[in-house]
Amino acid sequence: MNRQIPVQKNQTIELHIHTLGHDGQGIGRYEDFTVFVPEALPGEYIQAKIIKVQKNYAVGKLLEISDNKTASLRVDPLCGIAKRCGGCQLQHMDYQAQLLFKQQLVIDNLERIGKFKDIQVHPTIGMENPWSYRNKAQVPIGSTDSEAGLISGFYAAKSHEIIPFDSCAIQHSQNDELVLAVRKIAEKYGVSAYNEKLHKGLLRHIVVRTAFTTNEVMVVIVVNGKSMPHQDKIINEIATLSANIKSICLSINTKKTNVIFGEQTKVLYGSDKIFDYIGDIRFGISARSFYQVNPVQTEVLYTKALEYAALTGKETVIDAYCGIGTITLFLAQKAKKVYGVEIVPEAIEDAKYNAEINGITNVEFAVAKAEDWIPKLSIRPEVIVVDPPRKGCDQALLDTIIDMRPKRVVYVSCNPSTLARDLRILADGGYELKEVQPVDMFPHTTHVECVVLMSRVDK
Incomplete structure (x- = not known):
């Protein structure tokens, strides 16, 4: 019944x-x-x-x-649009309570999905100041009722309705100021807003990146076309907004898609990169580079990954899903040799460039699927590091790791559920889950990063 x-x-x-x-x-x-x-x-x-x-x-x-x-852990959100914007789900919650929630979220996934018991999940490492931490703003543009009027903001939760705003509590203030200024310049020259339902209009997104250590800025204008009207005048005005602006790019995205960047990027002013540091390592960041948005916690995350790798200078390490080489170059400081593999060609070009500008020579990068490329290496790594996207590792890569039998696997994850799934596969393949360190990369949201150490069980 x-x-x-x-x-x-x-x-x-x-x-x-x-x-x-x-x-x-x-x-x-x-x-x-x-x-x-x-x-x-x-x-x-x-x-x-x-x-x-x-x-x-x-x-x-x-x-x-x-x-x-009323629960004692409730606080007043700092942001006036927190209840409408889909960006921060937890601004109404005391920050220390957020950290406890994220630790428990990891534990629950490991127990429910991974079937692990009595796991050592450390308290979540939070931020001393959990505001203004984002180094990149990706802001959609819409139109007002007035002719050529533009609005900028973030999408409401589970929709593409733009909630207008001029400042965001978790964004670097320079990003907020420049998004607003660029929008007003575009409005001044009559640039139309893109309408995703009709697939008409020009200006889709304004993207601003600020390097926290150097203060260098990149502005990327994403358009549904190959150029803008009055483009030279627009770029000249943007370039005068701040001496920190080192790069202005045009991203051409004419597809009917929710993907922000197009496949073609033109540099209209300055360099194709800005530069930032994580620890002592310098990174060149291009328009489409994946670079963690919270640089303060990124250093915490990567330092923990390096600690779990337990390198003495004699080890060979493989970094799967290496991106632009951020973790690879961290590992190279303590390893004999590090191999980085990534399926995105542009990311590998950036990785090679980043190794070169830092004078790091004990690394080798390849464009390939990790599960296809790793077995072809004539080496047996002591450590394999994985930092996959939210969907987790491919089954074939997990099988390859188990076959390679490294002493340690360091798993960096942005999704506790796929993490738990993958760790169960590794555990069934001969690895013991030693400890888990959650890191709060995204305060006031429900997202949490983890660094996990797994060690091979010798039989």
């Missing part, structure tokens, strides 16, 4: 929130039926309006919190 669902759409209910879901929403039980309520926090008694009903759960909108039972 099918159980009757105890709630209906538009119904208002009273609910006790007992925990948080993986997306940061409060979870309560109404007549033993699960209800998710964004912005609600554990310990709160609330009133919620049901806005969505499914077979096994419902989603509610927070209407009111009982005044005398």
